[in-house]
Amino acid sequence: MSKVKYYYDPDTLSYRKIEPKKSKRYRNLFLFLVGSALFGFLGLIILLNTRWVNTPKELSLEREVRNYELQYDILNRKMEQMEQVLANIEERDNNIYRLYFEANPIPEEQRRAGFGGINRYKSLEGFNNSEIIINATKRLDIIQKQMVIQSKSLDEIAKLAEEKEKLLASIPAIQPISNEDLTRMASGYGWRSDPFTKARKMHWGMDFTAPRGTPIYATGDGKVTRADNRSSGYGKHVRIDHGYGYLSLYGHMSKYNVTVGQKVKRGDLIGFVGSTGRSEAPHVHYEVFKDGERINPINFYYGSLTAEEFDNMLKLANQENQSLD
Ligand SMILES: [Zn+2]
Numbered sequence: 001m002s003k004v005k006y007y008y009d010p011d012t013l014s015y016r017k018i019e020p021k022k023s024k025r026y027r028n029l030f031l032f033l034v035g036s037a038l039f040g041f042l043g044l045i046i047l048l049n050t051r052w053v054n055t056p057k058e059l060s061l062e063r064e065v066r067n068y069e070l071q072y073d074i075l076n077r078k079m080e081q082m083e084q085v086l087a088n089i090e091e092r093d094n095n096i097y098r099l100y101f102e103a104n105p106i107p108e109e110q111r112r113a114g115f116g117g118i119n120r121y122k123s124l125e126g127f128n129n130s131e132i133i134i135n136a137t138k139r140l141d142i143i144q145k146q147m148v149i150q151s152k153s154l155d156e157i158a159k160l161a162e163e164k165e166k167l168l169a170s171i172p173a174i175q176p177i178s179n180e181d182l183t184r185m186a187s188g189y190g191w192r193s194d195p196f197t198k199a200r201k202m203h204w205g206m207d208f209t210a211p212r213g214t215p216i217y218a219t220g221d222g223k224v225t226r227a228d229n230r231s232s233g234y235g236k237h238v239r240i241d242h243g244y245g246y247l248s249l250y251g252h253m254s255k256y257n258v259t260v261g262q263k264v265k266r267g268d269l270i271g272f273v274g275s276t277g278r279s280e281a282p283h284v285h286y287e288v289f290k291d292g293e294r295i296n297p298i299n300f301y302y303g304s305l306t307a308e309e310f311d312n313m314l315k316l317a318n319q320e321n322q323s324l325d
Contacts, residue, residue, distance in 0.1 A: 065129070072132050079139050086146050093153050101160035111149050115141060169266060170242040172219035172297070174304040176250055176286045177208050177273065182309060184208045186283060186324055188317025189296040195280040195322050203323040204294045205249070205287035212282040214273040216250050218264040219286075219300070227256045227271075233325070234285065235277020238270050248297075251285035252277050283324045 005018040048055070054062070094105035120141075121134045177184060185208055192203040222242035229236045234251035238258060241247050254274025264270060275282045288297040298317050305313060 068129065069132065072129075072136055075136060076139070079136070079143060082143055083139075086143065086150065089150060090146070093150060093157075097157050098153065101157055101164060103156060103160060106149060106153060111146055112142060113145065115145075166221075167244055169221045170244055171246055172240075172242060172248045172288050172300050173302060174217065174219050174266060175208065175301060176216050176219055176248075176284050177210050177214055178217075179208060182313055182316065184210050185313060185316050187321055188298060188319070190318070190320070192321060192323040195325055196278070198322075201323075203325070205251075205285050206297050206317065207283045207285055207324040209281065209283045209324065210273045212254055212272070212274055214282075215269050216253065216271045216273060216284050218266055218268045218270050219248050219288075220246065220266045222246075222248075222264060224258045224260055224262045224264060224270070227258055227260055229276060233278040235279060236271070236274065237277070240264060240270070245291040247289040249285075249287040249289070251287075252279040252283060254282075278325050280324050285325065 006015040007018050008014075009016045090106075090111055098105050121137060124130055124134050124137065127133070179185065185206065187203060187207040189206055190203060191200050193199065194201045216238075218240055220240070220242045222240040224238060225241045225247070226237070226239040231237060234249070236253040236256060237249060237251040238253065238256060239247060239249050250271060252273075252275055253271040254276065256271045258264060258268075258270045273282050273284050279285070286297055287294055288300055289295070298314060301310060301313065
């Protein structure tokens with residue numbers, strides 16, 4: 001609303017309104033419109049350059065960012081599944097595999113440890129989504145480390161299993177002669193009466209009767225340390241060193257089938273039943289040593305006997321009869 005102007009009319013002695021000329025009014029209106037248009041245009045430019053209104057490019061970028069966030073969400077869920085599977089493997093590793101092979105369990109902190117020291121994630125900092133990216137990267141790094149530790153643990157177990165296999169193959173674990181019906185077991189380990197003096201005497205092994213010439217087998221993998229008749233009482237006998245502190249001895253042979261230093265496998269033919277040395281009748285006198293001490297061989301037949309057969313054998317071996325020596 002333009003100002004209303006007055007002038008003093010000396011004729012009428014009064015103030016009278018100045019009526020603006022029509023052309024001037026149109027000019028003012030024109031200037032007003034041009035000014036408004038300019039003002040509006042400037043305002044629009046300022047608005048477009050502020051954050052309140054998005055350009056199409058910004059809108060598309062925003063959609064892209066939202067899509068990234070969604071994808072990170074999905075990745076996180078996948079990582080969670082991976083973590084669960086890994087945790088399950090780790091649990092079995094600690095409580096079954098490592099336990100079975102008598103290896104110490106790997107502590108949780110060691111398995112789950114991230115990377116300390118310098119900030120590995122510095123290059124990821126300083127963005128709007130830095131936190132999401134850093135967290136996911138950290139998570140993946142931990143998973144990666146867990147996998148490396150797990151893999152190393154399995155390597156260790158594979159090695160232990162190999163050792164154990166070797167140990168199991170080495171321990172004397174079968175009977176020295178074929179004795180499926182167990183009728184050949186004549187006398188066990190313990191106090192027995194001496195076949196010659198009839199006095200009670202410790203019998204340090206087990207006697208298996210069999211016709212002269214019956215094959216005698218190595219009861220575990222090892223190396224022949226003796227094959228001679230220079231040890232009093234045993235006659236022609238063979239000793240096998242199985243390692244891990246185990247040694248087996250086979251006495252009263254009629255003939256050897258091995259030489260000193262020879263490597264043998266469980267079940268290899270090492271000699272034949274006879275009655276050499278201090279023996280009453282053809283039989284094999286069998287002893288097992290552990291760390292230099294003679295132990296009861298009956299505890300080592302798990303490789304070839306069922307539970308029932310073992311029970312039977314135990315009964316026979318515990319009879320206080322006369323040994324064949
Ligand atoms: Zn004997």
